[in-house]
Amino acid sequence: MKKAFTKEQKQxxxxxxxxxxxxxxxxxxxxxSENCCYHGDMSEVIPVAKSTLSQHLKELRDAGIIQxxxxxxxxKYCINKETWALVQKLFGELFSLEVxxxxxxx
Amino acid sequence: MKKAFTKEQKQxxxxxxxxxxxxxxxxxxxxxSENCCYHGDMSEVIPVAKSTLSQHLKELRDAGIIQxxxxxxxxKYCINKETWALVQKLFGELFSLEVxxxxxxx
DNA sequence: GTTTAATTTCGTAATATTGCGAACAATAAT
DNA sequence: ATTATTGTTCGCAATATTACGAAATTAAAC
Numbered sequence: 001m002k003k004a005f006t007k008e009q010k011q012x013x014x015x016x017x018x019x020x021x022x023x024x025x026x027x028x029x030x031x032x033s034e035n036c037c038y039h040g041d042m043s044e045v046i047p048v049a050k051s052t053l054s055q056h057l058k059e060l061r062d063a064g065i066i067q068x069x070x071x072x073x074x075x076k077y078c079i080n081k082e083t084w085a086l087v088q089k090l091f092g093e094l095f096s097l098e099v100x101x102x103x104x105x106x
Numbered sequence: 107m108k109k110a111f112t113k114e115q116k117q118x119x120x121x122x123x124x125x126x127x128x129x130x131x132x133x134x135x136x137x138x139s140e141n142c143c144y145h146g147d148m149s150e151v152i153p154v155a156k157s158t159l160s161q162h163l164k165e166l167r168d169a170g171i172i173q174x175x176x177x178x179x180x181x182k183y184c185i186n187k188e189t190w191a192l193v194q195k196l197f198g199e200l201f202s203l204e205v206x207x208x209x210x211x212x
Numbered sequence: 213g214t215t216t217a218a219t220t221t222c223g224t225a226a227t228a229t230t231g232c233g234a235a236c237a238a239t240a241a242t
Numbered sequence: 243a244t245t246a247t248t249g250t251t252c253g254c255a256a257t258a259t260t261a262c263g264a265a266a267t268t269a270a271a272c
Binding site for chain 2: 229230231232233238239240
């Protein structure tokens with residue numbers, strides 16, 4: 001029987017997709033290791049035009065993975081802790097499924 | 107200084123991207139829980155046309171996450187254990203970076 | 213009030229993704 | 243030989259992604 005996708009499948013796919021680009025991985029790593037930083041900080045390190053960086057920041061924001069606080073003229077970005085906890089939970093659940101040995105030879 | 111992306115950033119992005127669709131999450135979950143199965147088995151459960159399912163299987167194959175063995179007239183799919191271990195390692199490294207509390211209020 | 217700084221939004225182009233049904237393999241069964 | 247069975251590939255259309263520079267935004271600094 002065909003079933004619609006579960007909420008968790010959709011969430012996981014959404015979050016994985018948001019992480020599916022080197023620029024966005026770099027942003028996430030930077031925010032995780034430095035906790036908070038600004039567009040400009042990231043722009044100095046990540047090899048992409050500023051406007052492109054903005055687009056990637058927006059996608060991570062839309063996925064809920066990061067959040068920004070306006071402290072004009074800059075914007076401070078950081079990881080959204082709730083969403084990040086969800087990311088860890090959902091991927092953790094997937095990783096907890098053990099790959100059985102027996103049946104999987106090529 | 108702008109740096110090119112590291113190999114790991116590119117790998118992680120590639121793998122995340124491959125997981126960034128509900129159909130592909132469903133495939134991965136099914137292969138993890140049943141270890142191996144056939145296109146037909148998945149087609150009965152996953153709400154998408156067979157040709158579309160094939161495309162998603164191909165993408166997961168191209169990313170190295172799954173592999174298929176031909177046992178005509180069927181093809182048996184299963185998780186690629188090496189790649190799956192890499193997925194766990196790379197995401198694990200990302201998750202091991204703790205989100206610091208202090209600086210991240212909205 | 214004009215300039216400066218930091219970032220986003222707009223416009224645009226190139227490419228990629230997603231989805232479907234129809235047509236195509238490749239073999240087993242009749 | 244013909245017909246099922248199981249998947250894949252093809253052709254096509256709609257939409258989304260990625261990228262860049264130029265223009266717009268917003269408020270502080272002069």
